Amino acid sequence: MLRSMSFLVLSCFSALVFAKQPIAIVIHGGAGTINKSQLTEAQEQAYHATLKHAVDTGYAVLERGGSSVDAVTEAVLIMENSPLFNAGKGAVYTYDEGHELDASIMRGDNLMAGAASGLTHIKNPVLLARAVMERSEHVMLSGAGAEQFAKEQGLELVDNSYFDTEFRYEALKKAKQSMQKLPHQAQNYRLKAPWQPEWNMGTVGAVAIDRSGLLTAATSTGGMTAKRYGRIGDAPIIGAGNFADNASCAVSATGHGEFFIRYRVASDICARVKYQGISAAKAADQVIQQELAKVGGTGGVILIDHKGQISWSFNTEGMYRAKRTEGGVAVTEIFKDSPSLP
């Protein structure tokens, strides 16, 4: 009798505690020139299915009381393991026909963060970013050193060819053809090589809020097709392609990384929320539709603010994206003209 009373009290207590913060997760799989004419029906369905699988997996973690750190990790893992996205398997090719991957993760309660760049053998870069956050005293590791750390942490290593896909190799060939048409000097350092969203599209990210109110953001990418010179984009830069702060919002970005670094996109959106008191949705629109759009910076963001409000904003034709909020079902969208968020 006492035991069942205790159970009842505990259950009520749990319900009260757990009712505190509605859970939510939002993910993206890259922004760019995506329209109906470029995707077959089968491709479109494949994207919807993988986005749904990823967002549902992250949601399930939250639903069973798991942390948003686990939720975004699980969601990103599914997209990294899918060849559809430019992250993990399916990463774009560098100029030298290899793959160099970047990832980051940040939690909004204590602003702990982890990032890794220039990875060539880490099957799941998001796991390395997380290991950096949780098991090193550093925030950002790079190249061979980062992989040495990954080995010590027992992370799964793969041959660089694991990341190969036919689709991305075709994109590299097209990128190189386009570069050959440029004057010799420009070729050298791609000064004027046009950013082609369709060559690079597919950075992935996830943002979630758990029952404790913890915001976490994660981002993972293969970067830019035909990239050279150890180029680092915005994905592993805390404050650019990823940011989380329980006092404002959590953001994962995708797009032309150089603009996202210069305009410190993720942290600027959160700064507007924190210091101007505007909603995250409005802040994101200001940065993506105004600041970036006027200088030609293409891309988008997904975000959740400290009240648990989900939003996204992109200035491209489409963005692979999905969301799931407390008690609801997964909503997956690709094109700009998809029904907008409620």
Added chain:
Amino acid sequence: MLRSMSFLVLSCFSALVFAKQPIAIVIHGGAGTINKSQLTEAQEQAYHATLKHAVDTGYAVLERGGSSVDAVTEAVLIMENSPLFNAGKGAVYTYDEGHELDASIMRGDNLMAGAASGLTHIKNPVLLARAVMERSEHVMLSGAGAEQFAKEQGLELVDNSYFDTEFRYEALKKAKQSMQKLPHQAQNYRLKAPWQPEWNMGTVGAVAIDRSGLLTAATSTGGMTAKRYGRIGDAPIIGAGNFADNASCAVSATGHGEFFIRYRVASDICARVKYQGISAAKAADQVIQQELAKVGGTGGVILIDHKGQISWSFNTEGMYRAKRTEGGVAVTEIFKDSPSLP
């Protein structure tokens, strides 16, 4: 007659245009546990002399109508070439007894930026950061790839041993001794290795405003003594160790880089100026003396706001620093109890 009239008109016009914005420059050479007992009189004088040389050289560029991009470059070059600072010659040692350097630069009019990390053969990392900003389509390059780009740009390369100094080698030995006292696992990834400001002190930076009102910030460092795993600190992270925006302020930071990344220090200070309308001095104090101090993040910043107001803030015992404003002379300071800024 006509010619001298034209000259007169041009001179007046120039005087009017040039009178628009008073010039100013502020530099730092690292923050940390600096007190009278740790410096000999000769060392103290050497620091004052080099800081004065650097700030005067940058000021001279501004005085003759040069850009703040040139001014900060020249000032940083002098500190990189001096063994007194942890940047260029005099950079700290990595765990493997080499040197890996990082630098960044950003201009506040168009938010163009350049950064490079993990450099082992570039004599002057600030020149590579500038080349990335001005002659590549990227913002951040790393490692061997960054050095390949530097070679193509004709930058001066040196053997890694060029960066050697006895003083820094002693610091590495002390750091390793301290690490050996840690439990084996912690040694592996320095999870609990205490940050020792005196081992790492000496990151350099410069911020300037020229007659056109252009703000520029540059930062250069050898990073953290005994660093491993391709660790990247805040110096080459736009928004963390360096940021410039004519709409708010320009900042160069020095300190425990992991905190400066997580708290996106440079961009947060500028965000407070931009969105809260407070002075850069107040914003810097909020971030350095409150946000960072309460979590144990040691270091400091130098900054100039969009009105040309110079300030600095540090939560350590000292910060090597100097400033020079329109019509004034160089002021160099080291300790906390130096007369504060007017």
